[in-house]
Amino acid sequence: MVKIYSLMLLKMNKATNKPIVLCNHIDTGSSWSTWMFSNAIADMAKFLSKLLCEKTQPGCRQQVEKDELVAYVHKRDDGLTCVLVTDKDYPYRVAFDIVRKTMTDFGDYTQKEGTYSKANTENFYSAYNNTLKQTVDLYQDPTKGDNILKVKKELDETKEVLHQTLEKLLDRGESLDELVQKSEELESSTIEFYKRTKDTKCCIIL
Secondary structure (H helix, E strand, O other): OOOEEEEEEEEEEOOOOEEEEEEEEEOOOOOHHHHHOHHHHHHHHHHHHHHHHHHOOOOOEEEEEEOOEEEEEEEOOOOOEEEEEEEOOOOHHHHHHHHHHHHHHHHHHHHHHOOHHHOOOOOOOHHHHHHHHHHHHHHOOHHHHHHHHHOOOOHHHHHHOEEEEHHHHOOOOOOHHHHHHHOOOOOHHHHHHHHHHHHOOOOOOO
Protein backbone atom coordinates (compact mmCIF):
# COMPACT_ATOMS: atom_id res chain seq x y z
CA MET A 1 0.00 0.00 0.00
CA VAL A 2 1.19 3.51 -0.83
CA LYS A 3 -0.05 6.08 1.65
CA ILE A 4 0.60 9.59 2.98
CA TYR A 5 -0.43 9.83 6.62
CA SER A 6 0.37 13.41 7.57
CA LEU A 7 1.95 16.66 6.45
CA MET A 8 2.94 19.32 8.98
CA LEU A 9 4.82 22.59 9.25
CA LEU A 10 6.44 23.38 12.57
CA LYS A 11 8.93 25.78 14.12
CA MET A 12 10.80 26.10 17.39
CA ASN A 13 9.24 28.48 19.89
CA LYS A 14 12.13 30.73 20.92
CA ALA A 15 10.62 31.45 24.33
CA THR A 16 10.20 27.80 25.34
CA ASN A 17 12.68 26.16 22.94
CA LYS A 18 9.93 23.64 22.19
CA PRO A 19 8.46 22.80 18.78
CA ILE A 20 4.98 24.00 17.86
CA VAL A 21 2.74 22.87 15.00
CA LEU A 22 1.92 25.87 12.81
CA CYS A 23 -0.44 24.01 10.47
CA ASN A 24 -1.12 20.41 9.56
CA HIS A 25 -3.21 17.85 7.78
CA ILE A 26 -3.56 14.30 9.06
CA ASP A 27 -5.29 11.74 6.86
CA THR A 28 -6.95 9.41 9.36
CA GLY A 29 -8.72 7.48 6.62
CA SER A 30 -12.39 6.81 6.06
CA SER A 31 -12.78 3.38 7.61
CA TRP A 32 -14.75 2.88 10.80
CA SER A 33 -11.72 1.58 12.72
CA THR A 34 -9.55 4.61 11.99
CA TRP A 35 -12.44 7.03 12.50
CA MET A 36 -12.93 5.66 16.02
CA PHE A 37 -9.33 6.48 16.90
CA SER A 38 -8.94 9.63 14.78
CA ASN A 39 -8.17 11.89 17.75
CA ALA A 40 -5.52 9.52 19.09
CA ILE A 41 -3.99 9.14 15.62
CA ALA A 42 -3.84 12.92 15.24
CA ASP A 43 -2.27 13.35 18.68
CA MET A 44 0.41 10.76 17.98
CA ALA A 45 1.15 12.21 14.55
CA LYS A 46 1.71 15.64 16.10
CA PHE A 47 3.80 14.16 18.91
CA LEU A 48 6.09 12.33 16.49
CA SER A 49 6.40 15.34 14.18
CA LYS A 50 7.35 17.57 17.11
CA LEU A 51 9.91 15.00 18.22
CA LEU A 52 11.45 14.94 14.74
CA CYS A 53 11.48 18.74 14.58
CA GLU A 54 13.25 18.91 17.92
CA LYS A 55 15.83 16.25 17.04
CA THR A 56 16.66 17.55 13.55
CA GLN A 57 19.50 20.03 13.21
CA PRO A 58 18.87 23.33 11.36
CA GLY A 59 19.70 23.06 7.67
CA CYS A 60 19.36 19.28 7.74
CA ARG A 61 17.17 16.95 5.70
CA GLN A 62 16.64 13.40 6.84
CA GLN A 63 14.63 10.29 6.20
CA VAL A 64 13.66 8.59 9.46
CA GLU A 65 12.20 5.09 9.60
CA LYS A 66 10.00 3.58 12.30
CA ASP A 67 8.65 0.11 11.58
CA GLU A 68 6.32 0.48 8.55
CA LEU A 69 6.49 4.28 8.54
CA VAL A 70 8.93 6.75 7.02
CA ALA A 71 9.17 10.43 7.96
CA TYR A 72 10.74 12.93 5.58
CA VAL A 73 12.04 15.97 7.43
CA HIS A 74 13.56 19.26 6.33
CA LYS A 75 14.50 21.91 8.88
CA ARG A 76 15.50 25.33 7.61
CA ASP A 77 18.19 27.42 9.27
CA ASP A 78 15.49 29.63 10.78
CA GLY A 79 13.80 26.60 12.37
CA LEU A 80 10.86 26.17 10.01
CA THR A 81 10.39 22.42 9.66
CA CYS A 82 8.30 20.30 7.32
CA VAL A 83 7.49 16.70 8.27
CA LEU A 84 5.82 14.32 5.82
CA VAL A 85 4.90 10.85 7.13
CA THR A 86 4.21 8.03 4.66
CA ASP A 87 4.27 4.27 4.55
CA LYS A 88 7.53 2.61 3.54
CA ASP A 89 6.36 2.02 -0.05
CA TYR A 90 5.94 5.70 -0.92
CA PRO A 91 8.65 6.85 -3.41
CA TYR A 92 11.25 8.84 -1.49
CA ARG A 93 12.08 11.21 -4.34
CA VAL A 94 8.45 12.25 -4.65
CA ALA A 95 8.18 12.52 -0.86
CA PHE A 96 11.14 14.89 -0.57
CA ASP A 97 9.88 16.96 -3.46
CA ILE A 98 6.52 17.32 -1.71
CA VAL A 99 8.44 18.56 1.33
CA ARG A 100 10.47 20.96 -0.81
CA LYS A 101 7.38 22.31 -2.58
CA THR A 102 5.48 22.65 0.70
CA MET A 103 8.32 24.62 2.28
CA THR A 104 8.63 26.90 -0.75
CA ASP A 105 4.91 27.58 -1.04
CA PHE A 106 4.53 28.17 2.69
CA GLY A 107 7.54 30.49 2.67
CA ASP A 108 5.89 32.55 -0.06
CA TYR A 109 2.64 32.57 1.93
CA THR A 110 4.23 33.74 5.19
CA GLN A 111 6.33 36.35 3.41
CA LYS A 112 3.16 37.78 1.92
CA GLU A 113 1.42 37.66 5.31
CA GLY A 114 4.44 39.13 7.08
CA THR A 115 3.58 37.34 10.33
CA TYR A 116 6.12 34.49 10.56
CA SER A 117 8.21 36.16 13.28
CA LYS A 118 5.08 36.44 15.44
CA ALA A 119 4.04 32.82 14.94
CA ASN A 120 4.70 31.43 18.40
CA THR A 121 1.46 29.57 19.20
CA GLU A 122 0.03 26.22 18.17
CA ASN A 123 -1.97 26.27 14.94
CA PHE A 124 -0.99 29.89 14.25
CA TYR A 125 -1.47 29.23 10.54
CA SER A 126 -4.53 26.97 10.80
CA ALA A 127 -5.95 28.81 7.78
CA TYR A 128 -3.25 27.01 5.78
CA ASN A 129 -4.48 23.55 6.83
CA ASN A 130 -6.70 23.22 3.78
CA THR A 131 -3.75 23.89 1.47
CA LEU A 132 -1.88 21.01 3.12
CA LYS A 133 -4.97 18.81 2.77
CA GLN A 134 -5.09 19.56 -0.95
CA THR A 135 -1.41 18.60 -1.23
CA VAL A 136 -1.93 15.32 0.62
CA ASP A 137 -5.05 14.46 -1.37
CA LEU A 138 -3.30 15.18 -4.67
CA TYR A 139 -0.14 13.20 -3.94
CA GLN A 140 -1.76 10.15 -2.35
CA ASP A 141 -1.15 8.96 -5.89
CA PRO A 142 2.65 9.42 -6.15
CA THR A 143 2.55 9.35 -9.95
CA LYS A 144 1.13 12.88 -9.67
CA GLY A 145 4.57 13.80 -8.40
CA ASP A 146 6.14 13.12 -11.79
CA ASN A 147 5.52 16.69 -12.87
CA ILE A 148 7.33 17.96 -9.80
CA LEU A 149 10.31 15.75 -10.56
CA LYS A 150 10.48 16.83 -14.18
CA VAL A 151 11.04 20.46 -13.23
CA LYS A 152 13.38 19.63 -10.37
CA LYS A 153 16.99 20.22 -11.36
CA GLU A 154 18.76 19.11 -8.20
CA LEU A 155 17.56 15.51 -7.97
CA ASP A 156 20.94 14.52 -6.61
CA GLU A 157 20.20 16.57 -3.49
CA THR A 158 18.64 13.42 -2.08
CA LYS A 159 22.17 12.06 -1.73
CA GLU A 160 22.71 14.59 1.05
CA VAL A 161 19.79 13.24 3.05
CA LEU A 162 20.60 11.53 6.32
CA HIS A 163 18.95 8.11 6.48
CA GLN A 164 18.37 6.65 9.93
CA THR A 165 15.86 5.00 12.22
CA LEU A 166 13.89 6.83 14.87
CA GLU A 167 15.71 4.87 17.55
CA LYS A 168 19.09 6.17 16.35
CA LEU A 169 17.76 9.72 16.21
CA LEU A 170 16.88 9.71 19.89
CA ASP A 171 19.46 10.70 22.48
CA ARG A 172 21.35 7.96 24.24
CA GLY A 173 19.19 6.43 26.94
CA GLU A 174 15.95 7.75 25.42
CA SER A 175 13.20 5.49 24.11
CA LEU A 176 10.00 6.33 22.28
CA ASP A 177 8.00 4.41 24.88
CA GLU A 178 9.38 6.56 27.70
CA LEU A 179 8.89 9.81 25.78
CA VAL A 180 5.28 8.90 25.07
CA GLN A 181 4.69 7.98 28.70
CA LYS A 182 6.24 11.21 30.00
CA SER A 183 4.60 13.52 27.46
CA GLU A 184 2.43 16.24 28.96
CA GLU A 185 0.66 16.81 25.65
CA LEU A 186 -0.78 13.33 25.12
CA GLU A 187 -4.08 12.28 26.66
CA SER A 188 -4.14 9.03 28.63
CA SER A 189 -6.40 7.55 25.95
CA THR A 190 -3.79 8.37 23.30
CA ILE A 191 -1.03 6.73 25.34
CA GLU A 192 -3.22 3.64 25.71
CA PHE A 193 -3.85 3.68 21.95
CA TYR A 194 -0.09 3.85 21.34
CA LYS A 195 0.52 0.85 23.60
CA ARG A 196 -2.25 -1.13 21.93
CA THR A 197 -1.02 -0.48 18.38
CA LYS A 198 2.54 -1.26 19.44
CA ASP A 199 1.53 -4.56 21.04
CA THR A 200 -0.47 -5.62 17.99
CA LYS A 201 2.17 -4.25 15.59
CA CYS A 202 -0.48 -2.08 13.95
CA CYS A 203 0.86 0.83 11.91
CA ILE A 204 -2.13 3.17 11.61
CA ILE A 205 0.32 5.88 12.56
CA LEU A 206 2.97 3.95 14.45
